[in-house]
Amino acid sequence: MALKLYILDDDEQYATLLAEVASNIGWEVLAQQDPIAFLQDDILQGSVLVLDLNMPEMDGIEVIRVLAEKKINLLLILVSGFDARVLHSAQQLAEAHHFKVLASLTKPMSIQEFAKTLNSIKPQTKQTQQSALTENSVSATELEQALQQHQLVLYYQPQINMQTGDLHGVEALVRWQHPEYGLIYPNQFIGLAEQSSLIEPLTEEVIRLAVEQSRNWQAEGINISVSINVSAENITSLSLPEQLKKLTDKHAIDPNKITLEITENAVMGDLTSSLDVLNRLRMKGFALSIDDFGTGYSSLSHLYKMPFTELKIDQSFIMQMLEDSEAMVIVKICIMLGQMLGMKLVAEGVETQEVWDELQTLGCDIAQGYLMAKPMPADALVQWIRISK
Template sequence: MSTNPGVRILVLDDEPFMLKLLARLLTNLGFTDVATCDNGHAALERVDDAVHMPQLILCDLNMPGMDGIEFVRKLVEHRYAGSLILVSGEDERTLQSARTLVQAHHIEVLGSLQKPVLPQALHQLVERWVPPARATTRAPGRGYVVERLAQAIRTGELVNYYQPKVSVATGEVMGVEALVRWIHPQDGMVFPDQFIGMAEAHGLIDTLTQVVLTTALRDNAAWERQGLKLKVAVNVSMGNLTALEFPEQTTSAAAAAGVAPQSIVLEVTESQLMMDLRAPLEILTRLRMRRFTLSIDDFGTGHSSLAQLRDVPFDQLKIDRSFVHGAHHNETLRAIFFASLRLAKELGMEVVAEGVEDADDWAFLQGTGCDLAQGYYIARPMPEDRVLKWVADWRLRWSAEQRGRPSV
């Protein structure tokens, strides 16, 4: 039975048989508030109804008049704040394109179903729906002025959270990625997508990165004193890679913390390297010569991936989460994942798979030759003071999973 029986669900399909079938399946699964519409205009009327507005819409893609793609665009115009499941008889690549489009419109898509719809597949997707978190009073990306961010940097309101990276083969915890958060006194936790762009645009990114780096090095040194030796990864911005003093600043910070350069990973998003490459190439080459590990982040999502691999001495390649999560059942994602993996291995690079969100993603990685994994299935980002406890818990979890595996 459903854990969210009262979620308001709308089924949109032009075929009366499919409407009745999906409604019956949902009812049988324990959902008690299910409505149906056979066209997009009627569905939009329900979206505009404050009392009956659906929290989840199952939307057919192939409909006469307003098809599912146009309907998604209309949802944006009508300020729809719920979630979506796509239903279609189209091939997987077309469904993937539709999912990407929905996400580009900033509408949560729980997944897609191919006709004929199987009850278990339907149940698994609908059960992913959770009530939206209580929103802050500030719209994303608005309400913060650069002076307030500068103050936050000065007064220590920026803190590091850490997401672990583990060996796919052995389960050993190999490192963590430092992810900055702004703990705002009124708004609570503010995520970096709301302030990193402002920092880059107003010349604060170098100061911000130094704060993140210094904190990460201090925390890493503390873990090592307690017997936990990890590599710590810090994201670097294009703004950092145009400041010629950045290698000296980074080297000095590592020396002051007593952390070896080999234990520091500098993660660079490849799309950030598409401008004038001269200064970034000088800076990255100097950092590599000083034995810092260089990682190309979000690989495959930019426009010059192969050129960057040719020109920049990266040690590590992170396959973007969009090519990892769901690759076990998606032929296109699987092909891109293995192409990226083979390329990195031929270049002698370590490979990290991002976006390992569930047990299926984790199982997929086994035996692929991928080195490290990172994602919610392993751990969500956590404060510094929870890392040691998490490592101990993970080791127990790993041992239990190994004991539970069938012998081969």
């Protein structure tokens, strides 16, 4: 089946030209000038939308909002002849609504640039269409059964010490081994867990699996730290520190080997309860990481108040830092801030040697990303460690 491409641009001649280019390289194209009519159509999930931000009747920002409200999962190519800052900000807005932005192009753009962008995204589009199908097919009842039947599994992504090149630790990343759909990625069920009040038991299951795996590795002589993502619900649960300490004691795991990753937005709720839980976790020896730093809405006062030991720079900045001067500034500020507060600095999304080299020069401590290794099952990680040595 041909890949579906929607073009939404009020300039009919321009839209027709883009449609012709896309059609010539194998896309099934639907060009529209009317945003309201487009939003009333039956839009194919997982398709690509070329979206002009500057339209008189309904602008592209409004279109993004309506698509999010309707839960229509599309890949976006944003186009604008307006201020570059607006285009950049619109990309951040789209990503905040959980859309993947494939490119942001400034009008007038060359036909070669547009064709190159389309050719580079075909594999991603196929994957997103399958993801959308799976996401719309699983239910809260199935997810609850998955928790009861222990269908969740963990993959582990190595984190590398940038000064020595040694393995520092791993991040535990959850997957759902679905009996019908196979391996389902977290972006396809975490939102469902949050909406159906299953995120707390899901996180507890992830913690249990990670601690048990740490014990197994320890028995094989592999002594590494494990980072675990913790939800907002968990960090306001006053019983979490005692429960986690009992679990690590049961499996003879040093709490210093467990890092709990908490997103910026997770600490924005009940600040008093969060401070209570986080301080008691630190006093019991667990490390604390502020995850996706720079993408949330916390203030510097929150960072000052919370007993974090690690700052994790979001991959959206790391992956763009060499091409986007603003992303580079944010990375530099994050590193400087972490260093001055005595925190370890982790860069996620390191995919090229050039990015590694720049981060190393800036003084980043730990790198995580496809340059070193993709997430892998526990047994594959053991083999990876042996080969790496």
